[in-house]
Amino acid sequence: MSDKKVAVVTGASSGIGAASARALAADGWHVVVGARRLERLEALAAEIGAEAYALDVTSDESVAEFVSHLDRVDLLVNNAGGAKGMEPLVDTSIDDWRWMYEVNALGTVRMIQALMPKLEAAPDKSGLIINMGSIAGWAPYAGGSGYNAAKHAVRVISRVLRLEEHDVRVTELDPGRVATEEFSLNRFGGDAERAAEVYKGEVNLVAEDIAEAVRWVASLPARTNIDTMTIKPRTQS
Template sequence: MAIPADKKVAVVTGASSGIGEASARALASDGWHVVVAARRMDRLEKLAEDIGGTAVQLDVTDQKSVDALAEVLPRVDLLVNNAGGAKGLEPLAETKIEDWQWMFDTNVLGTVRVTQALLSKLEAAPENSGLIINMGSVAGWNVYEGGAAYNNAKHGVRVISRALRIENHNVRVTELDPGRVATEEFSLNRFRGDAGKAAAVYDGEVNLTAEDIAEAVRWVASLPAHFNIDVMTLKPRTQS
């Protein structure tokens, strides 16, 4: 794995599309060597080629896959825990337990697995400059109809961020909480491939883009080691 010794290394999970891909591109433009990690290697390899980074296949729901990622990384200065997603918008009484399990395993336990696996490398970053950016959501703060499982999962990401901060690992922790972001794959996944319903979420609305969120990732990552952004909420101007 060709990771330059003179460059800071950023790991971005869920990097094959959407906010993860955009964040990887933004960080690379700022001089980071970016390790892009996700399940779809065809997309990752193209992205890594575009940005001069490194592609590693990763399934955050599989501990062996997470351990394999950690084993091949000589150093980590920044971890962007971006892998996640939602399934369904049914009322709580009609939700499927398997959807809850998937959302918790991906959003919550996936964040814990990757953080645990890479924490010692982040703690070893020069001058206590290690940084974790957890991709939360306004859904972790505000309950909405049909969102019970996803609300719970994203609240779990908030708890992880808070716990890491008070445990004082000499690693900075930032929680980014986007509001309405027009990312096609997120919505398609939530509506189980129904493109019409997925598009309707954003039709007629002012929406943020994946690149907007990536700009926040890039800015937080550019700050000096004594500076920690605790929580940042990101919304389009029309979203209350």
């Protein structure tokens, strides 16, 4: 690892997380990737020269085990997240709400709490947290109540963390419509046809677009904090 700066990326087995890990590694970071699907993580780690450890951000024990492997952390990319369901509020599943809150909001809190001491110890106050929000955290939409609520929580987490002044920079990235098939597959319970319909006939972002934003924010000097960044395809209002 030598003296390379260390970036942790959660939810890195696919989509934006995997793309962010690749972009950071290409930019000279030593990357540590975490997700539940260890086989995929290990393949990614072999490709980019990273470290891979199993991580379930909804589990205190899993987070503690993951963190036990880390001596230094300069950057935390809280990417693990997801949505379930598109039913009207009155028909939504409380279990789906609970899962979305656990992985998007409480998972973000768990990782911040576990890694804050290492981030605070980064040289020259250069520690950085990038929380993956969503335009769903700013603009509610029909059928999105549970996911809207969870991503609004991520926005509050980012805002409050800045106010509490840990000498660690905090950035919230808010993507719009990104064509990552697994996100929609998960949302629609594996229904590939419904998942594909979300992006059909639209101009969509791809995971690498958001990964480039992660890479750029992470490349800036320690005096700089990008507060929020909203990234949409050109046709999304």
